[in-house]
Amino acid sequence: MGMSEVDLWPQWFWLPPGVSWEDLEQLGADQPRPRDLLLALPLALAFITLRCAYERVVAPPLARYLGVRNRPPPPPSPTLEIFYTQHSSQPSQSDIITLMSQCDKTQRQVDTWFRHRRNQDRPSPVRKCGEASWRFLFYISAFLSGLAVLIDRPWFWDQRECWKGYPLQHLERAHYWYYQLELGFYLSLLLRVSVDVKRKDFKEQVLHHLATSFLLGFSYVSNYIRVGTLVLLLHDASDVVLEFAKMLHYGTGWRRVCDGLFIIFAVTFILTRLLVFPLWIIHTTLVVSMQQFQPFAGYYFFNALLLVLLGLNMFWAALILRMAHRLLLQGELDKDERSDEESEEERDDNRDEDEEGRWDRRTGALNSKLAQLTNSCVLNNIANHRASAACTMRKTR
Structure with missing residues (x-):
């Protein structure tokens, strides 16, 4: 490592007390070097390019196979289209009255047209399914690859092995590529975050990607690679089930399968991220590692x-x-509140649909009552007419 790199990577921050970059040089070619992280950026661009090709060629037929369909467009209406594009997508009550007279439509027809038109400007179910299937493809590949390169390593079964000889630990080529591909993928998610479908936990997702990217970069330079591979493997395990459930969620006829996958996902998430992660991983980085070296700045940062x-x-x-809780009460799931929640505008449209349904029910009930009232009035008129006719006949006699 040259002098410029030493100035850029001060060893007091990155390495435990008593260890220098020169000590790591003794590992030869099997040492993690800070400049290795530069490979993550071209890998991220390669992931983005591959994803664009995947979403154009593979994702649409896959979505059709799963029964995913886009929303139907509203019927053509030049007047409403001009108002939508040039004025507002949410017309006021006075605007609706004006448009009703111009288009010869009822208020309900105008409301329905605008709701369907707004849906056309939002991410389609086919696009959402394509994003979920892309993430599923990566996570299943990363999880299986990580499991293959870690299952026979001693620190996979005994976390104390993560600190044996730290930080003078040789970097295996398989773990090098495992790290680079994971870092490149998360960087690609960050670069695409502005054009991807925004979800309810958008801010939390961005924070997660940033924390993961910093975690990967820092743990690589400081040679926290053994424990870092365990963190990656744990988090990929539940994401595999989640993204697969999302793929099926957008299709038709997969409701029961999605509910079953949600149960598997919930159990996997709780076990890996709320039990194994804090009780084994964080415990070994906070407590067990202190048996091998003294605290340093990077220890607190990591x-x-x-x-x-x-x-x-x-x-x-x-x-x-x-x-x-909703699944236990209602027997089915309507939404994925973790990261596939609809946007605020979509929920407004769902409320519109609910109100439309309630309006139909109220209208049906009103028509039924009017029909009953009409029948009653007709019957009364017939009875009165018959009584009057009978009275007239008696008088005549």
């Missing part, structure tokens, strides 16, 4: 990032438990 991830896991766990 554990702070782990605690940020734990806090996000607890936030998502609260949403998952709320969904589980």
Whole structure:
């Protein structure tokens, strides 16, 4: 490591007391170097390019196979389209009255047209399914690959092995690529976050991606790679089930399968992220590691990032438990409150649909009552007419 790199990467921050960059140089080619992280950026661009091709070529037919359908467009109406594009997508009551006279439509027809038109400007179910399937494809590949390169390593079964000889630990080539691909993928998510479908936990997702990227970068430079691979494997386990459930959620006829997958996901999430992660991983980084070296700045920084991830896991766990409560009460799930919640505008449209349903029910009940009233009036008129006719006949006699 040159002098410029030493100035950029001060060893007092990145390494435990008594260890220098020169000591790491003794590992030869099997040492993590800060400049290795530069490979993550071209990998992120490669992921973005591959994803664009996937969403154009593979995702649409996959969505059709799963029964995913886009929303139907509203019937053509040049007057309403001009108002929508040039004035507002949410017309006021006075605007609706004006448009009713111009288009010769009822208020309900105008409201329905604007609701369907707004839906056309929002992310389609096919696009959402494509995003979920892309993430599922990566997470299942990353999880299986991580499991293959870790299951026969001693620190996979005994976390105390993570600190044996730390930080003078050789970097295996498989773990090098495991780290680089994971970091490149999370960087690609950050670069695409402005154009991806925004969800209810958008801010939490951005914070998660940032914390994960910093965690990967720092743990690589400081050679926290053994414990870092365990963190990656734990978090990928539940994401595999989640993204697969999302894929099926947008299709038709998969409701029972989605409910079953949600149960598997909830159990996996709680076990890996709220039990194994704090009780094994964070415990070994906070407590067990202190048996091998003294605290240093990087030690506090690394554990702070782990605690940020734990806090996000607890936030998502609260949403998952709320969904589980709904599943027990209603017997089915309507929404994924963790990260596939609809936007505020979409929920407004759902409320519009609910109000439309209530209006139909009220209208049906009103028509029924009017019909009963009409029949009653007709019957009364017939009875009165017959009584009058009978009275007239008696008088004639």
